Amino acid sequence: MSEAQGNTIEHTTAAQAANAMPLVRVHQVVKSYQRGAQRVEVLRGLTLDIQAGEFLALMGPSGSGKSTLLNLIAGIDQPDSGELRVQGQDIGQLSEGDLADWRARNVGFIFQFYNLMPVLNALENVELPLMLTNLSRSERRARAENALALVGLADRMDHYPNELSGGQQQRVAIARALISDPTLIVADEPTGDLDRESAGEILQLMQALNQQLGKTIIMVTHDQRAAEHAQAIMHLEKGVLSSREEVQPRAN
Amino acid sequence: MFFLSLIIRNALRHRLRTALTVLGMVVAVLAFGLLATVVDAWYAGADAASDKRLVTRNATSLVFPLPLTYYPRIRAIDGVQAVSWANWFGGVYKEPKNFFPQFAIEARGYLALYPEFLLSDAEREGFLRDRRGAIVGRKTAELYGLRVGDNITLRGTIYPGNWDFVIRGIYHGARKNTDETQFFFHWDYLNETIKIRIPGRENRIGVYIAEVSDASEIARIARDIDAQFKNASAETLSETEKAFQLGFVAMTEAIVVAIRLVSYLVIFIIMAVMANTMAMTARERTSEYATLRALGFGPAFLHGLIYGESLAIALCGGLLGVVLTFPVAAWVGHILGKFLPVFTVSIETVQMQFIAALLVGFLAAIWPARTAARVNIVNGLRAVA
Ligand SMILES: Nc1ncnc2c1ncn2[C@@H]1O[C@H](COP(=O)(O)OP(=O)(O)OP(=O)(O)O)[C@@H](O)[C@H]1O
Numbered sequence: 108m109s110e111a112q113g114n115t116i117e118h119t120t121a122a123q124a125a126n127a128m129p130l131v132r133v134h135q136v137v138k139s140y141q142r143g144a145q146r147v148e149v150l151r152g153l154t155l156d157i158q159a160g161e162f163l164a165l166m167g168p169s170g171s172g173k174s175t176l177l178n179l180i181a182g183i184d185q186p187d188s189g190e191l192r193v194q195g196q197d198i199g200q201l202s203e204g205d206l207a208d209w210r211a212r213n214v215g216f217i218f219q220f221y222n223l224m225p226v227l228n229a230l231e232n233v234e235l236p237l238m239l240t241n242l243s244r245s246e247r248r249a250r251a252e253n254a255l256a257l258v259g260l261a262d263r264m265d266h267y268p269n270e271l272s273g274g275q276q277q278r279v280a281i282a283r284a285l286i287s288d289p290t291l292i293v294a295d296e297p298t299g300d301l302d303r304e305s306a307g308e309i310l311q312l313m314q315a316l317n318q319q320l321g322k323t324i325i326m327v328t329h330d331q332r333a334a335e336h337a338q339a340i341m342h343l344e345k346g347v348l349s350s351r352e353e354v355q356p357r358a359n
Numbered sequence: 360m361f362f363l364s365l366i367i368r369n370a371l372r373h374r375l376r377t378a379l380t381v382l383g384m385v386v387a388v389l390a391f392g393l394l395a396t397v398v399d400a401w402y403a404g405a406d407a408a409s410d411k412r413l414v415t416r417n418a419t420s421l422v423f424p425l426p427l428t429y430y431p432r433i434r435a436i437d438g439v440q441a442v443s444w445a446n447w448f449g450g451v452y453k454e455p456k457n458f459f460p461q462f463a464i465e466a467r468g469y470l471a472l473y474p475e476f477l478l479s480d481a482e483r484e485g486f487l488r489d490r491r492g493a494i495v496g497r498k499t500a501e502l503y504g505l506r507v508g509d510n511i512t513l514r515g516t517i518y519p520g521n522w523d524f525v526i527r528g529i530y531h532g533a534r535k536n537t538d539e540t541q542f543f544f545h546w547d548y549l550n551e552t553i554k555i556r557i558p559g560r561e562n563r564i565g566v567y568i569a570e571v572s573d574a575s576e577i578a579r580i581a582r583d584i585d586a587q588f589k590n591a592s593a594e595t596l597s598e599t600e601k602a603f604q605l606g607f608v609a610m611t612e613a614i615v616v617a618i619r620l621v622s623y624l625v626i627f628i629i630m631a632v633m634a635n636t637m638a639m640t641a642r643e644r645t646s647e648y649a650t651l652r653a654l655g656f657g658p659a660f661l662h663g664l665i666y667g668e669s670l671a672i673a674l675c676g677g678l679l680g681v682v683l684t685f686p687v688a689a690w691v692g693h694i695l696g697k698f699l700p701v702f703t704v705s706i707e708t709v710q711m712q713f714i715a716a717l718l719v720g721f722l723a724a725i726w727p728a729r730t731a732a733r734v735n736i737v738n739g740l741r742a743v744a
Pocket residue numbers: 140141142147149167168169170171172173174175176738
């Protein structure tokens with residue numbers, strides 16, 4: 108476990124040193140949806156920079172375009188116009204196949220409803236993204252076990268999603284998001300389906316990922332308390348971002 | 360391994376649904392195999408035919424006879440190695456429903472022409488020595504409990520009166536497709552009895568069977584025979600034994616076509632059922648497939664999962680169907696033995712069954728796989744599982 112941590116930290120600092128520019132650069136991005144005859148402009152020339160190692164919370168009323176923005180940054184949606192760079196690479200220009208490869212290497216996903224594969228147990232769910240690498244079976248196993256231990260589920264490896272609580276499922280999902288050592292982690296309302304206690308545990312875990320492993324995290328949330336676990340909060344309203352608000356470090 | 364286990368676990372998610380689909384597949388493949396076997400059985404006579412045997416009959420119709428005097432003239436044709444003859448008897452054993460083919464044969468020559476009818480030497484000698492002797496195929500013997508030494512009486516329909524015989528032998532087929540239902544007795548016995556009962560109707564032959572020395576010459580020899588009797592009182596029509604047998608089948612070709620159509624229809628129906636199952640399954644897993652794609656898995660992976668699952672279910676049902684075809688065909692063959700003397704499942708049928716199963720599995724996956732690989736990831740993730 109400590110070994111895995113050491114590796115990840117080294118990797119992140121190296122990447123940070125190499126790039127003076129922000130890790131994520133969203134520049135004048137426009138995104139609209141066609142609904143019947145009507146064209147709904149969700150993001151109207153949105154600009155945002157995210158530095159490596161940041162933990163950013165995105166808040167805003169329902170329908171303001173938070174998920175849309177997150178999906179664009181995560182490379183599962185394409186902008187109408189504008190620039191979307193991650194580590195200097197314009198991901199808006201990638202073909203669908205290249206974008207899929209890019210996601211596999213660079214993005215860790217945490218969903219509101221966990222989105223685990225119901226037929227795979229916890230360990231296999233975490234191992235799943237490594238099926239896209241050339242790692243040997245034993246290596247995959249070892250890494251998945253490490254990641255599960257990291258989220259505190261060493262004793263639940265062979266449990267299936269329906270045998271785990273919501274909070275535990277979300278930890279499995281976090282382990283899965285970590286496993287391929289991604290450049291950034293995106294989380295769309297990761298505590299939206301959890302009770303306060305489980306939500307608190309998940310948020311602390313994410314905070315630890317950010318502070319101890321140096322992971323860059325972008326989290327969408329409706330919950331002010333959840334947002335306060337991040338380093339900074341931004342509000343999105345009608346497709347426009349408010350200014351950035353730093354969270355005061357709390358005494359634990 | 361991981362991939363394979365994922366496919367199998369997916370297939371087993373809705374046990375009842377998968378079990379019902381597999382069951383449907385079993386029934387369809389079984390029905391397909393049985394119907395193909397029925398069609399094969401229909402053509403079995405033609406398939407078992409030797410390519411060195413010619414059948415010569417009256418050119419006008421099979422119901423008209425040929426004179427006995429044709430024998431030496433056919434025998435003399437260049438390339439003919441042996442000649443024998445047979446008359447269709449068409450008698451009734453106890454009741455009309457007890458049907459089996461009966462022929463009056465020129466015994467010694469006929470048995471030499473048909474080495475596929477296996478008899479022990481003792482039985483053969485016993486038959487040849489007894490003017491009223493008869494030999495019967497294994498299946499008919501078993502069906503009516505006939506044993507060597509038994510007396511049997513047939514009521515004539517073409518040749519009036521009662522005809523008494525003694526069973527002198529029970530023949531077995533040398534090959535699987537040899538007809539084991541026939542009944543043979545001495546043409547001499549028929550002819551001499553007729554001479555007394557209906558004078559003037561003796562010395563008439565149903566068909567001549569000629570064996571040629573070289574199969575590649577058979578068409579030429581057939582033409583020579585027919586040329587020999589051109590403008591004679593009874594003109595002849597000579598054809599290969601296969602063509603002769605097919606002539607009987609042709610009368611019922613429409614039935615065969617209908618059976619074939621039904622067998623394809625069965626496969627088509629299971630294909631629709633299977634495609635519906637796969638589409639339903641894929642729709643339920645929309646958000647899972649979208650998640651996989653978000654994680655970076657490409658369309659090929661999803662195709663593999665969906666085609667794999669569909670093929671696994673189809674082949675599982677197909678395999679069970681094939682395995683069941685053999686005992687069920689044996690049972691059906693037992694019931695239909697009277698009408699379809701040769702009822703065996705051929706290698707070709709098994710191959711067709713597997714191909715049908717593969718095809719069903721493949722075609723059923725096309726639409727769901729396309730949809731899963733194309734659906735917009737963001738929309739897919741929103742789909743409620
Ligand atoms: N695929 C789509 N087709 C049509 N309209 C869409 C689509 N996706 C999003 N929208 C619309 O775009 C707007 C922004 O949606 P988005 O999901 O980004 O909002 P959100 O801020 O995440 O809201 P919530 O807090 O409810 O999740 C909404 O008005 C939504 O209806």
